[in-house]
Amino acid sequence: MEKKPESLADSLGTARKYTANPLDTNGIQKQGSQESFDFNKLKKKLEDFKKKIVKKFPFTICLSILPPNSFPMFEEDEGMPKEEVEKKPVHVMMIMPEEQYKNLSKIKPEVVKLAKESGENLWVHIKTSEVDLWNYGLDSKYEFIDAVAVSFPLHDKGFLGALRVASIHKNLVLNWLNVGRTRYVATYAIGGSLVRGTADETSDVDTFVIIDDTDVKRMSRVELLEKLRGKIVYEYVKEASAMAGVKNILNVQVYLLTDFWQSVKDAQPVMFTFIRDGIPLFDQGTFIPWKRLLQMGRIKPSPEAIDLYMKEGDRTDDLIKRRLLDAMVDIYFGVVTPTQAMMMLSGNAPPIPKTIVSEVKKVLVDKEKLMTEKDLKTLEKVVKLYKDYEHGKLKAIPGKEIDSLLIEFKAYSKKMKELRDNLEKRMQEHQAEKIREEIFGLMKKIFGNKGQEALLKDFEDEMIKKGKVPERMLAIANDVVKLKGKVKSKKLTQSEMQRITRDASDLADALTEYSQRKELISVERGIMQISYQGKGAKIVTTDSGVFVVEKEKIRKISKDKLVDSDKKEFEEALKNTKERLTFNIPSKALEVLKKELGEFVVSF
Numbered sequence: 001m002e003k004k005p006e007s008l009a010d011s012l013g014t015a016r017k018y019t020a021n022p023l024d025t026n027g028i029q030k031q032g033s034q035e036s037f038d039f040n041k042l043k044k045k046l047e048d049f050k051k052k053i054v055k056k057f058p059f060t061i062c063l064s065i066l067p068p069n070s071f072p073m074f075e076e077d078e079g080m081p082k083e084e085v086e087k088k089p090v091h092v093m094m095i096m097p098e099e100q101y102k103n104l105s106k107i108k109p110e111v112v113k114l115a116k117e118s119g120e121n122l123w124v125h126i127k128t129s130e131v132d133l134w135n136y137g138l139d140s141k142y143e144f145i146d147a148v149a150v151s152f153p154l155h156d157k158g159f160l161g162a163l164r165v166a167s168i169h170k171n172l173v174l175n176w177l178n179v180g181r182t183r184y185v186a187t188y189a190i191g192g193s194l195v196r197g198t199a200d201e202t203s204d205v206d207t208f209v210i211i212d213d214t215d216v217k218r219m220s221r222v223e224l225l226e227k228l229r230g231k232i233v234y235e236y237v238k239e240a241s242a243m244a245g246v247k248n249i250l251n252v253q254v255y256l257l258t259d260f261w262q263s264v265k266d267a268q269p270v271m272f273t274f275i276r277d278g279i280p281l282f283d284q285g286t287f288i289p290w291k292r293l294l295q296m297g298r299i300k301p302s303p304e305a306i307d308l309y310m311k312e313g314d315r316t317d318d319l320i321k322r323r324l325l326d327a328m329v330d331i332y333f334g335v336v337t338p339t340q341a342m343m344m345l346s347g348n349a350p351p352i353p354k355t356i357v358s359e360v361k362k363v364l365v366d367k368e369k370l371m372t373e374k375d376l377k378t379l380e381k382v383v384k385l386y387k388d389y390e391h392g393k394l395k396a397i398p399g400k401e402i403d404s405l406l407i408e409f410k411a412y413s414k415k416m417k418e419l420r421d422n423l424e425k426r427m428q429e430h431q432a433e434k435i436r437e438e439i440f441g442l443m444k445k446i447f448g449n450k451g452q453e454a455l456l457k458d459f460e461d462e463m464i465k466k467g468k469v470p471e472r473m474l475a476i477a478n479d480v481v482k483l484k485g486k487v488k489s490k491k492l493t494q495s496e497m498q499r500i501t502r503d504a505s506d507l508a509d510a511l512t513e514y515s516q517r518k519e520l521i522s523v524e525r526g527i528m529q530i531s532y533q534g535k536g537a538k539i540v541t542t543d544s545g546v547f548v549v550e551k552e553k554i555r556k557i558s559k560d561k562l563v564d565s566d567k568k569e570f571e572e573a574l575k576n577t578k579e580r581l582t583f584n585i586p587s588k589a590l591e592v593l594k595k596e597l598g599e600f601v602v603s604f
């Protein structure tokens with residue numbers, strides 16, 4: 001047999017399961033001699049009735065079939081005539097906004113008429129969402145609210161679902177902590193949009209649970225609250241939401257009775273609002289008396305609470321001064337940070353606050369001419385204010401000046417966005433020109449000083465068609481040609497610019513590699529290194545003859561002797577020499593070298 005908990009601390013260690021409310025509509029059968037109650041079948045029969053009600057009274061918050069087990073208590077509570085009770089009608093709950101109460105005398109006959117026309121034996125209860133329904137809670141008739149919560153919905157704007165999740169959560173908490181005579185839940189109440197009757201399918205459901213902790217002696221309040229919140233807030237909220245099948249978020253506030261009463265005495269506004277507006281779904285004689293005492297003006301804040309609130313008022317001036325200074329700091333960073341970004345975009349390191357004004361003037365005002373002196377003054381002003389604040393010189397700043405700074409900041413921020421567009425375009429133009437110069441400079445080195453079209457044709461004929469570079473390089477070369485025009489027309493995105501830059505780098509690598517390979521074949525393979533009489537020289541064979549290149553002079557073999565030459569003649573001979581993989585030095589040339597230089601040693 002399970003041992004009953006002797007204290008709240010003992011109850012925290014128990015794990016009781018949810019016990020369905022006896023009024024739960026899931027699988028309920030009518031008691032006594034009443035037949036099984038098929039809600040789905042009845043719902044189909046009442047579909048036309050529901051449509052007519054909603055069409056005629058579009059303000060209807062919800063329309064639902066009450067659980068059969070609740071019929072007797074509603075009949076007794078409303079004093080239904082005996083002859084009507086004997087007809088065993090199906091009880092339907094219609095909830096409407098409070099502002100429609102004045103029209104109740106007109107609404108009720110119309111609803112009765114529609115109920116009769118439905119062909120079903122119906123008795124409709126019409127309640128307002130802010131007074132009639134919640135009076136059950138204020139009169140401690142919690143079972144009536146439970147009955148509405150678990151009623152079978154015919155039409156619901158979200159109010160019924162919100163009430164259902166709160167009711168299920170309440171039962172989970174009561175099943176856990178209120179067993180037999182052991183009752184630790186002092187109050188379970190609701191507030192917010194649910195009490196105002198405005199809850200819909202997206203509304204949060206606000207509930208308050210007050211736990212009687214007067215018998216807790218071996219556990220700190222912090223530990224007790226942690227354990228209670230772990231179960232009530234985290235575990236049971238999840239379980240209740242799943243069981244209710246609604247999307248409403250359940251917000252649960254858990255208070256200890258001793259702490260709550262102290263907060264009331266200290267005049268905390270949240271507690272006053274809770275007592276004033278809250279409706280109990282369960283209460284053990286604490287909440288309702290508080291509500292009555294508050295309405296009578298008998299709950300008054302202590303002198304200490306009044307002093308505390310007065311001190312809060314005295315702190316307001318300091319608080320506002322600090323927040324105005326914080327606003328100035330925010331404006332400072334809002335001006336400085338984008339400015340540093342623009343400096344980075346222009347190819348410079350982000351300047352430190354100490355030098356930012358002078359560096360921005362040098363780069364963005366004087367050199368790039370993208371910022372005006374007026375823009376610079378805004379930057380200068382916020383930097384000076386921040387420095388004064390940082391060094392303790394600025395203790396306060398008027399709200400009027402903050403308003404003025406905010407106007408300047410907005411204009412400056414707009415200018416920075418425009419500046420970014422202009423700077424990005426300018427940087428793109430510089431980059432496009434740099435890419436074009438690099439690519440066609442390499443082509444000129446390979447094919448000679450020709451025009452752009454001629455260079456592209458040579459590139460295609462000599463390198464693409466002969467398979468010396470991949471075919472995609474021709475498309476890249478054409479992209480480079482079109483690049484400048486695209487930048488000027490603003491049709492080039494940043495990502496496209498990055499792609500072309502990467503591709504152009506591949507093309508430049510291919511051209512460089514080809515150029516180096518060509519030079520190696522055409523020059524280095526026509527060179528022979530010799531040493532003689534402690535000196536060194538290069539013998540270079542060209543189509544124009546054999547040259548001897550020494551450190552201080554250039555000579556050429558002419559007929560049977562060495563004659564003086566120069567750099568110009570030598571470079572012209574190299575340029576006009578056809579490409580070949582091997583070279584030969586005539587034996588006659590070797591004889592001339594031996595004759596002129598004496599014995600020499602050859603190295604390759």
